[in-house]
Amino acid sequence: MFLNARTGVAVAKSGPLIGTKVVEFAGIGPGPFVAMMLSDLGADVVRIDRKGAKSTNFLADTPYDVTARGRRSIALDLKSPMGREVALKLVAKADAIVEGFRPGVMERLGLGPETMLQSQPRLVYGRMTGWGQSGPYAKTAGHDINYIAISGVLHAIGLKDRPVVPLNFLGDYVGALVMVIGIVSGILHSRMTGVGQVVDTAMSDAAAYLTTPALGVLQAGFATERREENMLDGGRPFYGVYCCSDDKWITIGSIEPQFFALLMEKTGLSAEFAGRQHDKQLWPAMKIRLTEVFKTKTQAEWCAIMESTDVCFAPVLPFTEATRHHHNAARQTFVQEQGVTQPSPVPRFSQTPGVIQGPPPQAGAHSAELLEELGYTRDEVGELRRAGVV
Numbered sequence: 001m002f003l004n005a006r007t008g009v010a011v012a013k014s015g016p017l018i019g020t021k022v023v024e025f026a027g028i029g030p031g032p033f034v035a036m037m038l039s040d041l042g043a044d045v046v047r048i049d050r051k052g053a054k055s056t057n058f059l060a061d062t063p064y065d066v067t068a069r070g071r072r073s074i075a076l077d078l079k080s081p082m083g084r085e086v087a088l089k090l091v092a093k094a095d096a097i098v099e100g101f102r103p104g105v106m107e108r109l110g111l112g113p114e115t116m117l118q119s120q121p122r123l124v125y126g127r128m129t130g131w132g133q134s135g136p137y138a139k140t141a142g143h144d145i146n147y148i149a150i151s152g153v154l155h156a157i158g159l160k161d162r163p164v165v166p167l168n169f170l171g172d173y174v175g176a177l178v179m180v181i182g183i184v185s186g187i188l189h190s191r192m193t194g195v196g197q198v199v200d201t202a203m204s205d206a207a208a209y210l211t212t213p214a215l216g217v218l219q220a221g222f223a224t225e226r227r228e229e230n231m232l233d234g235g236r237p238f239y240g241v242y243c244c245s246d247d248k249w250i251t252i253g254s255i256e257p258q259f260f261a262l263l264m265e266k267t268g269l270s271a272e273f274a275g276r277q278h279d280k281q282l283w284p285a286m287k288i289r290l291t292e293v294f295k296t297k298t299q300a301e302w303c304a305i306m307e308s309t310d311v312c313f314a315p316v317l318p319f320t321e322a323t324r325h326h327h328n329a330a331r332q333t334f335v336q337e338q339g340v341t342q343p344s345p346v347p348r349f350s351q352t353p354g355v356i357q358g359p360p361p362q363a364g365a366h367s368a369e370l371l372e373e374l375g376y377t378r379d380e381v382g383e384l385r386r387a388g389v390v
Contacts (some may be wrong), residue, residue, distance in 0.1 A: 015042020015345075016352040020187065023048060023090050024071065024098045025111075026363075028057055029144075029168075030176035030203065031100030031128050032067040037180050038098075039070035040345035040354040046094075046370060048087055049363040051075040051390065061362050066342040070357035074371070075364030075390060078109050082389045089374045091116050095190070096124035096183050102141075103133050113198045123196040124186035128179050130171075132202030144171035144203065151207035156214065160228040174210060175203035231255070237287035238263060238277065241316060248299035252290075253312035263311050267293045364390070 020043040024035040059065035077083040131137040158164035182199040229235040254263040264270040306313040323334040345354030
């Protein structure tokens with residue numbers, strides 16, 4: 001039984017991936033996010049922590065490390081033959097693994113895909129890296145900003161005179177979502193055919209995948225590569241952000257003519273711009289007038305005027321306010337687990353809803369339990385501890 005974070009009621013384990021077993025080799029960035037999503041969807045996820053390794057994650061072993069939620073942990077010395085043997089026994093019972101090391105690291109540990117697929121032919125071997133398993137950059141270090149830079153994504157985001165850094169959502173976590181799709185697809189194929197495979201997920205590839213519609217529009221001649229000149233990059237006055245009198249911000253996305261007409265009505269600008277939405281000569285003046293009008297009221301006042309209309313409007317909220325927004329509250333988009341606010345599992349299933357399966361584990365907290373599940377006796381577990389393997 002688990003506590004459903006959304007309702008506060010103890011419920012049976014749920015999710016469409018019940019019965020699926022995943023082994024995660026502990027890392028940072030998108031790898032833990034992948035494992036969190038699989039756990040939220042019902043998978044039994046076991047994290048292998050490196051025994052004695054100093055984590056670079058400053059939230060590790062705290063309730064605030066929410067991407068570590070919902071799995072069990074065993075701490076192993078993977079450089080030891082006995083430690084590798086334990087890891088391989090865990091993998092032998094798994095449908096998939098998740099690892100996020102640079103190319104070659106798992107092979108040097110004796111835990112590469114060739115070794116694992118030999119002992120578990122149905123295994124889906126998920127590899128998450130910044131640059132992928134091949135290519136000139138494959139073995140070099142990088143971070144989200146670098147991965148989205150070579151994909152074209154970073155160049156497209158920002159102000160006319162320079163790109164703007166969009167946190168690490170578009171590389172790290174889009175990469176994680178792509179990997180989840182890859183692992184689940186691989187598991188479906190494995191269950192149909194009995195054949196496992198490697199899923200090579202590069203964050204640079206995932207970011208490039210996002211550009212599919214933009215490249216089509218660009219090549220068709222309906223967009224430019226100059227920022228703030230296009231439909232969705234602030235180049236249109238009716239699609240963008242505006243500052244209010246309290247220095248808070250709102251968003252407008254009134255692209256369709258009926259939504260634009262409503263925007264003009266709500267801002268009192270119909271007499272100036274009604275029916276002239278796509279007159280490019282008027283756009284500078286329209287931008288100035290919208291800027292002036294939105295500066296006359298607070299964000300809350302504009303919410304009272306425009307929320308629940310088809311203007312295509314929403315306030316720009318910092319994280320703490322987003323967790324309390326009435327729409328998010330109504331949908332229980334954010335919940336509290338052990339006093340820590342965090343997003344609820346997504347997507348939402350009508351028959352097999354995902355649940356948060358538990359808090360972030362301490363490294364190695366479930367070592368004895370997991371070893372006993374693998375068939376080790378208590379004496380053998382004691383020997384492994386004394387040998388420094390676990």
